Amino acid sequence: MPIKISTSKELYSMLIRFVNAAGVKLEIIETGETTPYFSNLAGEIQSEEVFNVVYNGKKIFEIRYEKNRLSAAEYAGSIIREFIEKKDIIAETLDIYKEINLLYNFCEKIPYASELEEIADYILKEAHKKIRFDYGLITRRTANCGIGIICNKLFLPESSLLPPLMKLEEFIFLDKKADIINVFPDNGQLLINCPNSIIYSPLEYHNQIAGVIILGLNSGSDRFFTAQNLKLLKTLSSIFAAVIENVGFAQEQRNIFSQIIYSLIETVEKLDQSSNGHSAKVSELCVGLGKSIGLLNSQIVKLKLAALLHDIGKIGLKSDDYEKHPEFGCEILEHLTKLNDILPAILHHHENYDGSGFPSGLKENNIPLFSRIIAVTDGFDQLVKKYHCDIQTAFEKLKQYSRTKYDPEIIDALRIYLELP
Amino acid sequence: MPVILIVDDESHIRRLLRQSLEEIEEAGCELIEAENGREALELIEKHRPALVLLDVMMPEMNGFEVCHTIKNELKANDTYVIMLTAKGQEIDRIKGMECGADEYITKPFDPDEIVEKSYKIIKMT
Incomplete structure (x- = not known):
């Protein structure tokens, strides 16, 4: 790497120290320069003796010296060479330093980029x-x-x-x-x-x-x-x-997960053709209700999943054990660890507000919030779908069970969501 | 001639910083070095540098103490202090130490960043 040395004070002072200590007279000229970089030859001494300083095959300096002082010129040459070599090594180090720095920043940044x-x-x-x-x-x-x-x-x-x-x-x-x-x-x-x-x-x-x-x-x-x-x-x-x-x-993992979920829902709906679209409708209502009561987005995602899957347990039902389906549902879904935190919502979606429901007979706020929301939306969609009620009538029927079957606050939230008087 | 002071107990780091700033030196800036806090404070009083690149981790007197003295006792408020902290040290916590430093750069430093900032500070761009 070509370095212009003429500006270096450091080398200059090293050379001064050397010539003073050794008591020699030298004139040092960088290749391509006319004025000497260093000289204590004091003009009047005309010296024909020249020593060339070569670095990486190139002449970089010439040193004029007094007769019989070749070894001093050689030593000054080695000072220059070592100085330049040191400079080269530092430049190289700095270059690598820049690269390491770049890689550091890069690796640090990557985990945060989605x-x-x-x-x-x-x-x-x-x-x-x-x-x-x-x-x-x-x-x-x-x-x-x-x-x-x-x-x-x-x-x-x-x-x-x-x-x-x-x-x-x-x-x-x-x-x-x-x-x-x-x-x-x-x-x-x-x-x-x-x-x-x-x-x-x-x-x-x-x-x-x-x-x-x-x-x-x-x-x-x-x-x-x-x-x-x-x-x-x-x-x-x-x-x-x-x-x-x-x-x-x-991405693939997310896709597989949602494919599994939709296959499960499809399975439930195939069991009972009359319930076609029921899970989807309940989940749609749940999302709307969840938003209107101010749930966080992350909670709404979970509520939506719980609503979609709330009846999955019906797969295992015989004619006389309808009340077991929430438990069956949990047993089916517990193999998907990602769904673990929505299991309580599914288990308790048939609890009643007054404690008369199943499977645990939980009361009021002891029933998980998601279950209370699913219970209301589940009931509402059944009235609309199975009994062909219009929205107003369905809501009025549902309201009759406020406090007994359903949480009055959720009933009220449903009224607001449906924009009913 | 604006002066830049490099303070680090490790000579090779001073070397690297000096090499990074070579073009600034060629543009007419003087680079001086100190290898500990005490020496740094002496040089600051004498030369009133425009910029101090100050290592945090030094034996005896650490960078925070040096910076605190620069800003409070020497009242050298026109001296811009950039602290060099190790990667991984939480800059926020270090800032909380309120030594009055103007800026923080993590080591291993980005040589280009140092040059760019130094130019800005000594207004030679």
């Missing part, structure tokens, strides 16, 4: 600090949706570059390797308008390519990407690929 776009954006921003690319592009490939492009608008490639970049993307997707392209082949097979320099990496996780990252420099740029840039990009790509995988898993 959106892929957000992480992709962050990758480009952080990588830009270190790699200084002109444009960047991340593609995302999914089995059913094809190729998507995630771009930060700060680093958007020119629109004329997009088609060749997408061609390159296709190539990377098949090739599955990260690489640097600094010189494009003349025949232009890969890219038509050749950009100057490009690094790319597939987003690979367990042999699956989830997408591609491409970073490029504009043509005309005097810079090129380095192997170190590529290594950093590869590391970022692997982390990102793992994140994509994780986000995918989480």
Whole structure:
């Protein structure tokens, strides 16, 4: 790495200390400079003796010295060389320091990001600090949706570059390797308008390519990407690929869970064709009621699930044990640990406000709130569906059982929700 | 000529900071170093630096005490103090120590961030 030394006071003072201690006269000139960096030769002494200081194969300084003082010049040369070497090592350390810092920030950030776009954006921003690319592009490939492009608008490639970049993307997707392209082949097979320099990496996780990252420099740029840039990009790509995988898993898990729930509901409804849509209607009413009495969103989600599944226990019923269905329901659902906290709501949805219900004979506020809500909405939908009552009549009938069967407050909440007088 | 003081007990960290700030030095800023709190306070009184990059974890006198002395006893309110804290230390709690520091940067520091901030502070951008 070329370093201009002429401004360093530190080296200067080291050299002064040396010449004073050794009692020598030297003149030290940096390559390319006309005025000496250091001199105590005091003009009048004309010295023809020259020692060249060479570093990494290049002459960086020349030292003129008095006759017979070659060893002093050599020693001064070694001071300079060691100084420059030290500078190089520090510069290198600093560079690595920057990279570590980037990775630290990146790894810290990732657990908090839930959106892929957000992480992709962050990758480009952080990588830009270190790699200084002109444009960047991340593609995302999914089995059913094809190729998507995630771009930060700060680093958007020119629109004329997009088609060749997408061609390159296709190539990377098949090739599955990260690489640097600094010189494009003349025949232009890969890219038509050749950009100057490009690094790319597939987003690979367990042999699956989830997408591609491409970073490029504009043509005309005097810079090129380095192997170190590529290594950093590869590391970022692997982390990102793992994140994509994780986000995918989480999504899949949620999907499977809701599929299970809907299969269970379907099972209940198939048992009794007349109850068709009953669970869905009860849950719809519960959500409305829950909102109107000010439940939190997280509670409403649970209430909705409990309402959808409240009659699941009917699967196991024989003709004479109707009262067992809340317990059966709990027994069926307890295998889904995610549903554990809605089991009480299901178990007690046939409790009555005055304590005359089943299975436990709970009274008033001892009955879980969700069960009291489900009891009211369950009763209401039955009146509408089974007995073909209109809303007003159904509500009036229900109201007759306020305080005996139903919680009066929930009855009132239902009235407000239904916008009845 | 604006002066920037680097205070850290570890010489290699001072080295890295100095190297990070090289371009600022070339732009005409003087960089000085201290390896402990006492030395730092002497240099601050003498040079009145525009910026102090101050490590928190130092033996004898820690960064908080140094900062507190800068701001309260030396009344060097035009000296901008950036504290360098270890990653993982909770910045909020450290801020709660009310030593009067102007800013906090975590170690390992981001060299670009240091340069950017320093430029702003010594208004040479």
